[in-house]
Amino acid sequence: MAVTVYIPTPFRRLTGNRIYVEGQGGTVAELLDNLGQVYPALKDMVYDQQQEIPAHINIYVNKQEINALQGKQTPLKEGDEVAVIPALAGGSTAFTPEQVVRYSRHIIMPQVGSTGQRKLMDAKVLIVGAGGLGSPAGLYLAMAGVGTIGFVDFDTVDLSNLQRQVLHHTKDVGRPKIESARDTIAAYNPDVKVIGHNEPLTSDNAMEIIPQYDIVLNGADNFATRYLVNDACYFAGKPLVDGSIFTFDGQLTVFIPGKGCYRCLYPAPPPPGLVPNCAEAGVLGVLPGVVGCIQAIEAIKLILDLGDSLNGRLLLFDALAMEFRQVKLRRDPDCPLCGDNPTVTELIDYEEFCGSPFAMAQHA
């Protein structure tokens, strides 16, 4: 396909000062390859080191931006008009005077600094469950300045939640948890954008919700959701900070796609009814505070690329013995999800997989 490519002033020095050049290709990607052969300097502008089109390059086909079409795979036909235009973009790296003060204890640490604080402010974290674990994790991430926090939760606040779920207050009983979470976070830090997904996480919506975020923090209270989040994070390539609690005990780890997953640790769920949930067995109210806060720390370490992640380790907390222990985790080559010969290649029916359709509505 021969197409006409419009070259704006900043790129004309790369194309011998031509405003329009001819190019060949059946898709935008093929056209860019073709142009790159004729004008090598142009290729360096339109592809980054990963051979992707950088965010600051806008490409249009017949005046339509390709991100609204099919991206690099947008098909081209004879006579189409393509434009390759660098974005007009920038921005101050300065903080508002209030942010300088609010985040001063972070900014003075060399491991965070203003660059790290900006990373936190640009980060998007999804928290599954605005309950026992999601409450302290969400609060501390919000106070740390994490710019976007999403919650998936379809529950309403129950009086029995208030023994531990610090996102919710007595006046919130009966309200949707995501609304109460939004209000609490806004009162602590109005900088944070809270996105509420007021629906159960399912195989139908998980791949729409999870890819919108950088990191997922699991505070689910049931096995079906836990396997679903694990599989969806693996498919979406998102790190998963996993935590769980039971009476006086907590478990924590970080799953990085390709370096082990929940199925490597627990290939199959327990038989339905064998493991009671928090509503049945009870839970020490402070316990999710400990575990959720560690999850928040691990999420921040991932965002800032600091320290040693819990990836590859399972941290076990025993509140009665007051002991932390660790066991090593490895990717299982026979894992049905992330092993060498995977059999789980798309999201499945997790309630059927776990065999307990209804015990799942209650929250940790």
Place this chain on the structure above:
Amino acid sequence: MYKIEKRYVDEMVAHAVAEKPNECCGILAGVDGRIAKLYRTTNIEASPYRYNVHPKELLQILDEIDDNEWQFSGIYHSHTFSEAYPSPTDVSLAFWPEALYFLVSLADSHNPVVRAFHIVDGKVTEEQLQVSE
């Protein structure tokens, strides 16, 4: 020395104030060494510390500039809390070396400041502005 009519300076400041606390952005088209038209554009980032001219508007404006045989003379944006000087982000994303980059600072809300810079290959050089009525 770059000559600019006061009404364009005032318009850039008015746009910055209107978008505050978010950054505003816009484009200046030129002809025969003076400004032909000032375009207010949409900042798709809608952020106090980022700007990005809406790609669709950018293309339309470039078309109009070419159709009228104007030049793409300048880009302006505001810094609502910091000085009127290109930030490291501004410099790293300055892909229009032929254009003059105008910065509007609202750091002192009573005294907005407008300055202009050439940003070429990562080097920032200030261009003095001569404001006429």
